[in-house]
Amino acid sequence: MNLDQVLIVGGGIAGLTSAIALRAKGFDVDVVEQDPNWSVYGVGIIQQGNVVRAVAQLGVLEDYLAASYPFAGLEMFAPNGAHLVSIPTPKLAGEDYPANLGISRPALHKVLGDRALAAGAKIRLGLTIEHFEDQGDQVSVVFSDGTTGVYGLVIGADGLYSKTRSMLFGDRYAPAFTGQAVWRYNLPRPDDVTALHVYTGPNSVGLVPLSDEAMYLFVTSPEPGNPWFALEDRAAEMRSRLAFAGGRIGALREQIVDDAAVVYRPLEALFVDRDWFEGRVILIGDAAHATTPHLGQGAGMAIEDSLVLADELAKAKDLPTALSGFMARRYDRCKFIVEASLEVGQWQLDRRTDVDNPGMVHRMFEVTSQPI
Incomplete structure (x- = not known):
């Protein structure tokens, strides 16, 4: 297949897990990351059962366990704190491992990096692609520092605002x-x-x-017009989104109080509704299927992409x-996650009270429990 060298554009979750998976299959891998500091924002992330299974297959589960908090399921409450339902989650990596993990993003970034x-992946920082030309049997790449390279495959793992996707x-x-x-x-x-609440x-x-x-505490709120908030206002703004809450959430x-510790992100989504590749260039993760966090599966889909791509390339x-x-193994699964997450978000925007939130969570677990 002339895959002597693979280029991964992006040094985040999708790019790093792809590098690990490809190296395990014997491919030579270069990774370029445009952030010279290789930094991540300092909140956390949920890794559900399918992700625990995926990182076990990736060979990094023990590192995850050392850097994370294991938990068994999900507890749902009314705004006043009354308990509504417990939703257990399957132990997809085996009975000896937890069903879910909570991990800080800096800790996750360190584990994967x-x-x-x-x-043996070669990682270069402060660099991205400027141009590529697919020549049929190889891809010629020009980088942002003027250097060049030739690769058998280019993987665009450069996120929501993917430059590779635009190219x-x-x-x-x-x-x-x-x-x-x-x-x-x-x-x-x-x-x-001790669980997701x-x-x-x-x-x-x-x-x-x-x-x-x-x-970490999160709150998802309607933000008409996609406003911008000055740093010095963010703690007060976040508190205002929780003004309705009493009990534990009201106390929290x-x-x-620390404006700089508030992480605010407008929710954006996209789905590439065609093959995510042309010739020798392919998109994975958020570059192809960016979802909102309502079902907690964005990182999980990226990690699964990495495993499946390495597996298909090897065989x-x-x-x-x-x-x-x-594509046959990833398209429908990722499409479901993007569309179902958007549906839950729309329920919230419409203030729907006639919807089955636990049912949607159960459906998500059913889908993601299936083999990748």
Whole structure:
């Protein structure tokens, strides 16, 4: 297949897990990341059962366990704190491993970066692609510093605002603001927050354990017009999104005082509704299927992409077969996650009270429990 060298554009979750998976299959891998500091924002992320299974297959689960907080399921509450339902989640990696993990993004970034480097991936920072030319049997690449390279495959793992996607498909696919945003804040973890806690109400609220000491609080709110908030206003703005809440959430609200610690992100989504590749260039992760966080599966879909792509490249007799096999295994699954997450967000925007939120969560678990 002439895959002597693979280029991955983007050093985030999709890019690093792809590098680890490809190195395990014997491919030579270069990774370029445009951020010279290789930084991530400092809140956390939920890794559900399918992700625990995927990182086990990737060979990094023990590193994950050392850097994360394991938990068994999801607890749903009314805005006043009344318990509504417990939703257990399957142990897809085996009975000896947890069903879910909460992990801080800096810790996750370190685990994946260290393992990619240890596996032999060559990572260059402060660099991205400027131009590529698919020559049929190889891809000629010009980088942003003027250097060049020749690769058998280019993987665009460069996220929501993917430059690789724009080079492939022009402006046909662009992130769309959904009308909502998410606010996140790290707090000390109470002893009884040992699972994902989700509170229904006018704004969806959740508590995610990250370690013995820490958790994060999130609130998803409507934000008409996609406003921008000055740093010095963000703690007060986040507290205002929680004004409806009493009980535990009301008490936690008053601890949100550090503007710089508030992480605010408008929610945007996209789905590339065609093959995610042309010739020897392919998109994975958010570059192809960016979802909102309502079902907690954005990173999970990216990690699964990485495993499946490496598997198909290793077993197929030619590149078109490999990339088509990848699409057959990933398209419908990722499409479901994007569309179902957007549906939940729309329920929240419409203030729907006639919907089955637990049912949607159960459906998500059913889909993601299936083999990748």
